[in-house]
Amino acid sequence: MQFTKETMNRLSRQVAKAGVVIALSAAFGSTALAQVKNGEAAPDFTLKSAAGADVKLSDYKGKTVVLEWFNNDCPYVKKHYDSGHMQKLQTQETAEGTVWLTIVSSAPGEQGHLEAAAAQKLVGERKAKMTAFLLDPKGEVGRRYAAKTTPHMYIIDSKGVLVYQGAIDSNSSSDPKTIAGATNYVTEALREVKAGQSVKTANTKPYGCSVKYK
Amino acid sequence: MADSRIYISTTRERRRFALGQVTLRFVLPFIASVSAPTFASPAGEVVLGLGESTRQANSVGQVLLEHNVLQPGVDSQIGLKLRLDPEWHTYWSNPGDSGAAPRFEVRVVGRGVELAQNTQTEVSPGEIVFDPIQFPTPTRIDLPPLTSFAYEGEVMFTRKLRWPRTSSNLGEALKALNVEVEAEWLVCRKECIPARQTWRFEWPVGEQAVPGLRQAEFQLNAERLPKSWSVSRWKWEGRELQLLGVPQSQGQFSEVVDFFPSAESGLSSARPEISRDGDSVRVRFAEDSTSAAGPAQTDFWGLVVVRTPNNASGAVEGFELRGLPQGLTWWRALLFAWAGGLLLNLMPCVLPVISLKMMSLGKLAQQSQREVTHHVLAYTLGVLSCMWVLGVVLAVFRSTGESLGWGFQMQSPGFVIAMFAIFLLMCWALLGRWELGGRWMGWGEGLTQGSSARASYFTGLLAVIVASPCTAPLMAPAMGFALAAPISMMFLGLTALGVGLATPYLLLVLAPSLLRLWPKPGAWMNRLKVLMAMGLGVTALWLIWILSTLWTPLAAALVGAAGVLMLLAMEFRRIRWGALAIALGVLIFAARLPQTSAGPTDEFWQNFSSQTVQRARANGQPVFINYTATWCLTCQVNDRVVFRDADTRRWIQERGVVMLKADWTKSDAEITASLKSFGRAGVPLYVFYPPGGEAKLLPEILTPALFRSEVESALTPSSSGP
Numbered sequence: 001m002q003f004t005k006e007t008m009n010r011l012s013r014q015v016a017k018a019g020v021v022i023a024l025s026a027a028f029g030s031t032a033l034a035q036v037k038n039g040e041a042a043p044d045f046t047l048k049s050a051a052g053a054d055v056k057l058s059d060y061k062g063k064t065v066v067l068e069w070f071n072n073d074c075p076y077v078k079k080h081y082d083s084g085h086m087q088k089l090q091t092q093e094t095a096e097g098t099v100w101l102t103i104v105s106s107a108p109g110e111q112g113h114l115e116a117a118a119a120q121k122l123v124g125e126r127k128a129k130m131t132a133f134l135l136d137p138k139g140e141v142g143r144r145y146a147a148k149t150t151p152h153m154y155i156i157d158s159k160g161v162l163v164y165q166g167a168i169d170s171n172s173s174s175d176p177k178t179i180a181g182a183t184n185y186v187t188e189a190l191r192e193v194k195a196g197q198s199v200k201t202a203n204t205k206p207y208g209c210s211v212k213y214k
Numbered sequence: 215m216a217d218s219r220i221y222i223s224t225t226r227e228r229r230r231f232a233l234g235q236v237t238l239r240f241v242l243p244f245i246a247s248v249s250a251p252t253f254a255s256p257a258g259e260v261v262l263g264l265g266e267s268t269r270q271a272n273s274v275g276q277v278l279l280e281h282n283v284l285q286p287g288v289d290s291q292i293g294l295k296l297r298l299d300p301e302w303h304t305y306w307s308n309p310g311d312s313g314a315a316p317r318f319e320v321r322v323v324g325r326g327v328e329l330a331q332n333t334q335t336e337v338s339p340g341e342i343v344f345d346p347i348q349f350p351t352p353t354r355i356d357l358p359p360l361t362s363f364a365y366e367g368e369v370m371f372t373r374k375l376r377w378p379r380t381s382s383n384l385g386e387a388l389k390a391l392n393v394e395v396e397a398e399w400l401v402c403r404k405e406c407i408p409a410r411q412t413w414r415f416e417w418p419v420g421e422q423a424v425p426g427l428r429q430a431e432f433q434l435n436a437e438r439l440p441k442s443w444s445v446s447r448w449k450w451e452g453r454e455l456q457l458l459g460v461p462q463s464q465g466q467f468s469e470v471v472d473f474f475p476s477a478e479s480g481l482s483s484a485r486p487e488i489s490r491d492g493d494s495v496r497v498r499f500a501e502d503s504t505s506a507a508g509p510a511q512t513d514f515w516g517l518v519v520v521r522t523p524n525n526a527s528g529a530v531e532g533f534e535l536r537g538l539p540q541g542l543t544w545w546r547a548l549l550f551a552w553a554g555g556l557l558l559n560l561m562p563c564v565l566p567v568i569s570l571k572m573m574s575l576g577k578l579a580q581q582s583q584r585e586v587t588h589h590v591l592a593y594t595l596g597v598l599s600c601m602w603v604l605g606v607v608l609a610v611f612r613s614t615g616e617s618l619g620w621g622f623q624m625q626s627p628g629f630v631i632a633m634f635a636i637f638l639l640m641c642w643a644l645l646g647r648w649e650l651g652g653r654w655m656g657w658g659e660g661l662t663q664g665s666s667a668r669a670s671y672f673t674g675l676l677a678v679i680v681a682s683p684c685t686a687p688l689m690a691p692a693m694g695f696a697l698a699a700p701i702s703m704m705f706l707g708l709t710a711l712g713v714g715l716a717t718p719y720l721l722l723v724l725a726p727s728l729l730r731l732w733p734k735p736g737a738w739m740n741r742l743k744v745l746m747a748m749g750l751g752v753t754a755l756w757l758i759w760i761l762s763t764l765w766t767p768l769a770a771a772l773v774g775a776a777g778v779l780m781l782l783a784m785e786f787r788r789i790r791w792g793a794l795a796i797a798l799g800v801l802i803f804a805a806r807l808p809q810t811s812a813g814p815t816d817e818f819w820q821n822f823s824s825q826t827v828q829r830a831r832a833n834g835q836p837v838f839i840n841y842t843a844t845w846c847l848t849c850q851v852n853d854r855v856v857f858r859d860a861d862t863r864r865w866i867q868e869r870g871v872v873m874l875k876a877d878w879t880k881s882d883a884e885i886t887a888s889l890k891s892f893g894r895a896g897v898p899l900y901v902f903y904p905p906g907g908e909a910k911l912l913p914e915i916l917t918p919a920l921f922r923s924e925v926e927s928a929l930t931p932s933s934s935g936p
Binding site for chain 1: 311312313314315317357358359360362398400402404405406407408410477480501502832
């Protein structure tokens with residue numbers, strides 16, 4: 001390779017780029033998202049709930065678990081909560097024995113971040129019926145599950161295997177009027193899991209605001 | 215611009231116009247905002263008129279028109295222009311890890327207004343079509359660990375308005391379109407705010423299209439739209455996209471720097487790893503829980519992002535990657551093209567012309583072998599030169615960005631009329647009626663029963679011209695491959711096709727002993743001549759029928775009459791010039807008649823459009839698309855045998871299959887693009903989408919049983935995912 005000025009310039013630019021990337025990743029820790037594929041065991045985690053308790057995913061082994069990523073200020077979360085649709089879903093499913101865990105992965109200072117007291121108050125205000133409202137300010141659980149948007153839904157069956165991940169329904173509009181006509185992937189998947197069938201639509205592109213990681 | 219009719223010409227009009235604009239843009243909105251409580255307040259609930267813009271979600275949105283006055287038959291565009299506050303962005307069709315693509319719906323109701331009465335005319339579906347949204351190339355916005363494809367500053371989303379079937383009735387009654395635009399867009403910085411707005415206005419229709427005041431913006435925007443990636447072949451290997459044969463940096467492109475996957479592909483939005491390996495570029499996508507194995511089947515994969523040459527500052531251009539990867543290796547494609555050409559000899563389009571060749575060969579069989587060789591080679595040369603001319607035409611069109619398909623000649627009425635004339639003349643000549651004047655004699659001989667090499671050459675030319683409507687079974691994938699491949703490949707493919715067509719006769723050169731098998735000339739030849747002449751006459755009638763679907767039946771009948779007059783002119787010397795003059799007059803009259811192709815519509819089929827397909831698939835319905843044309847014999851035969859069969863229709867209706875007909879009789883850019891996305895360049899093509907599944911291509915020659923078994927096997931449940 002000829003060490004012409006052009007090559008040197010290009011090389012030094014690339015080295016500088018690499019240096020910046022290394023520096024940034026060192027500064028902010030692992031910025032990449034891991035991922036869990038459908039059919040794999042859902043990774044266990046421990047998070048503090050808004051009520052102050054330590055909640056472990058493995059506590060719920062033997063039950064179907066729904067994970068819902070949440071950001072109170074996101075218009076897409078508002079679409080489902082202002083209309084009461086999400087609360088209705090939570091009531092419906094928890095009545096059948098499903099465990100519903102709502103998780104907030106917003107970093108401190110970012111949109112949607114909640115301290116325990118504020119979180120408790122919010123659950124009351126929203127009349128939300130989740131089993132537990134979990135706080136993940138470091139974003140570790142969100143990153144582990146590759147949660148990208150709020151809302152982003154995951155369903156884990158009673159054996160601890162991930163069977164659904166993606167959007168809550170088929171219409172990504174922010175207009176609450178579109179909820180009625182949309183196909184709710186979560187309800188359908190839960191129905192199939194209950195009947196012992198495999199989930200037909202197991203992987204959809206989630207929509208919503210980005211999760212506000214650190 | 216040729217026609218730049220300016221609305222405002224006098225000072226008084228100019229002042230009035232300015233006053234109107236001030237009122238519209240400032241006074242009225244001010245009054246509206248001041249008296250807000252009396253209107254439905256939330257931003258977006260107020261319906262705006264055309265000139266009004268909306269400020270919401272840190273952006274300003276407005277609707278622009280390319281033409282202030284529409285002319286039926288002349289395409290136009292409608293645009294949604296968004297101006298975003300600094301630091302805020304809005305999204306591409308694939309927003310990336312988060313965000314939402316914009317929605318831009320346009321609906322029309324036609325309104326005919328007579329001065330005396332108010333008549334309402336509904337625009338029937340299919341008479342005015344809005345193409346899907348065109349997105350300019352976005353930029354990648356990283357907000358680690360997530361990434362998005364978005365626009366900052368300013369962006370305009372456009373939709374083309376097309377008139378697929380110009381009906382003169384519509385043109386006269388229609389004075390304006392009532393248009394409703396419903397738009398939704400998401401604007402984000404870190405947090406997101408959705409915006410929604412509806413506009414309702416009248417879009418005037420007149421005899422002459424009048425460009426709008428902002429037409430220049432549409433032209434500028436067209437430059438920001440991604441072009442098509444046709445630089446090289448490509449294929450998938452798992453999660454890696456391989457672009458093969460990409461020119462080095464000295465050529466047209468400097469570097470492939472990024473790839474923005476489409477929403478349908480299901481690929482990870484994360485920045486892919488790009489590496490060069492010889493003359494291929496590998497784009498390796500991150501593993502994403504949705505597409506660990508490989509991309510979902512789609513016809514729009516995304517944008518290849520390339521740094522333009524000599525541009526270190528980073529200006530990039532996007533190119534759309536569409537279509538099925540070319541699974542056919544080049545030598546297999548050539549083989550198929552050759553075999554297809556061979557089969558063409560048997561197709562009803564080509565047989566009449568070949569029959570002419572048979573005549574002269576019969577005569578030649580008695581002569582020397584060298585003569586036969588001369589004739590066969592002349593024939594082959596005729597075939598090949600016609601193929602090469604076709605290749606040049608296709609190459610020229612490709613370089614200007616237009617796409618033509620195989621069989622495009624039959625979409626032009628002029629060509630069909632010319633062929634009709636040729637066939638009529640040939641038929642007449644074969645019947646021995648053509649013996650007038652020395653001038654005509656020489657020409658007639660040259661075309662038909664002459665024994666000169668030139669005759670064979672012309673027969674070869676004719677064979678190719680007439681073969682175009684018949685896509686032999688093996689030809690469809692080969693031609694699709696050849697026409698989409700680099701130009702040298704295309705010419706090779708066309709040559710293989712020509713050689714295939716000429717092969718039966720080339721065999722005579724290679725194995726002269728076959729000649730001895732040729733029956734000796736006798737009375738049977740005259741009978742055969744008459745039979746073949748009848749065949750030619752029937753083909754001429756078929757061409758008139760095709761013309762009746764391209765134009766109106768009346769116009770086609772007139773052309774037929776003109777043809778007959780022409781023959782009479784040749785037959786009877788006394789009335790010759792008179793008859794010719796009348797024939798010409800009739801032709802001109804026929805050409806000036808309004809061209810509707812309003813035939814009886816079959817309720818069984820719906821019109822094809824990519825939106826209809828998307829909608830039906832989103833509803834989970836199975837979709838069947840029949841790409842056909844009236845001039846395509848294979849299509850017509852399949853149509854009659856399979857789709858008109860009552861039992862098959864019932865079977866289809868039981869399964870709730872949405873049946874779409876993509877009629878390619880006349881040139882249609884949307885259908886051409888759709889064909890191209892399946893790696894095809896001609897009709898027939900039969901595509902079946904099972905619910906939630908990938909497209910399945912059916913064979914070109916269908917029987918009811920075959921159709922049913924193919925659809926049935928596609929419907930059996932398999933593991934699926936969006």
